[in-house]
Amino acid sequence: MRKGLIPFSRYMELCLYHPELGYYSRNAEQFGKAGDFFTSSDVHAVFARLLVRQFEEMWRLFGSPKQIEILELGPGRGLFARDVLDWSEKKFPTFFKSLHYGLAEQSPSLQERLKQNLKPHLESRRASLLQQKHSQGDTAPAVPPEPGIQRALAPEVPLIIFANELFDAIPVEVVSNQGNLTVSWKEGRFEETWMATSNDERKFLESYSVPPLPRERLEVAIAAADLMGQIARTMQTGIFLTIDYGYTQQEQQAGRHRGTLKAIRQHSVSASPYEAPGEQDITADVNFTALTAVAEQNGMTVQPLRTQSQFLMGIGEKNQFADAFENCGLPQERAKVALQLKHLVTPAGMGESFQVMVASKGIDPELVRKLNGLSFGTRNR
Secondary structure, three states: OOOOOEEHHHHHHHHHHOOOOOHHHHOOOOEOOOOOEOOHHHHOOHHHHHHHHHHHHHHHHOOOOOOEEEEEEOOOOOHHHHHHHHHHHHHOHHHHHHEEEEEEEOOHHHHHHHHHHOHHHHHOOOEEEEEOOOOOOOOOOOOOOOOOOOOOOOOOOOEEEEEEOOHHHOOOEEEEOOEEEEEEEEOOEEEEEEEOOOHHHHHHHHHHOOOOOOOOOEEEOHHHHHHHHHHHHHOOOEEEEEEEOEEOHHHHHOOOOOOOOEEEEOOEEEOOOOOOOOOOEEEOOEEHHHHHHHHHHOOOEEOOOEEHHHHHHHHHOOOOOHHHHOOOOOHHHHHHHHHHHHHHHOOOOOOOOOEEEEEEEOOOHHHHHOOHHHOOOOOOO
């Protein structure tokens, strides 16, 4: 590597996760509608309430054990975790008594938010804040240290690992037919230089992606694949669930999702990651073909992808989304919640933009396949 040049992945990592100047380290105000972006958990508590039903069903698949751990990678401000714990306690008390919630977060400012938002559950030891030391992150950043994922409970305790918009902001390499992108600072601006691609990058493109066309830039998500390997190797008996926007190799071959790197600031998208380093989110769509392959190579069984719409509809159709409307006393309140729910499940909102990946280990995959979230549209066939 020539002096002064760093791989784009390193530049992206510094912009997002530098301890003092990184986007996720500076403050916790970038989340939600008033910030730069918002996730499904920012829309309404119904997102967590539906996931509670799915987690409780998973617990029953494990035989309703006396202990189960949910480990959330990248919990952000902890809104989802708080809603999960509160709703579990209210609606599924037996499940709640068995549950321990681990929070894997590396951002100091977000760790402080977690301590505030989850104070009762942390004090009761129903939840644990797991301070990760390694850095390569997420939309609500957390990154596990080598050689595996840190857990709150013993390895033999059944485990559910949950990640909502984690993989889309793990630093990526950027490649073209000119090579691998590197970045340097010269005369007051960032300068790009192309270096020879590595064997790992070429193998990734061949196995999980497509070769770049002339003047085309593609992402190589080696760090995300490494993290998936850590997750799979950590798990003895459990289920991994991630929700994110992304694609498959087949979709790339059809000409879609080619060059997805983007910067987000105040809900506006920019193609340039260099405009405001440390002040804007940088993301890339998730390569689910790579995640699936790595999970399977490490002993997991991966179910076919579902859209967020299919997944949430599968969970909510049995009780007609009663969880969403339980606290609505007035028609105006019901109307507001209905709009929020619509945003989660319809193509015009988040419903078709996000994919759901479910992988399991140490449990009959046929049982996993019958989970409500994976069964929408298949029950009467």
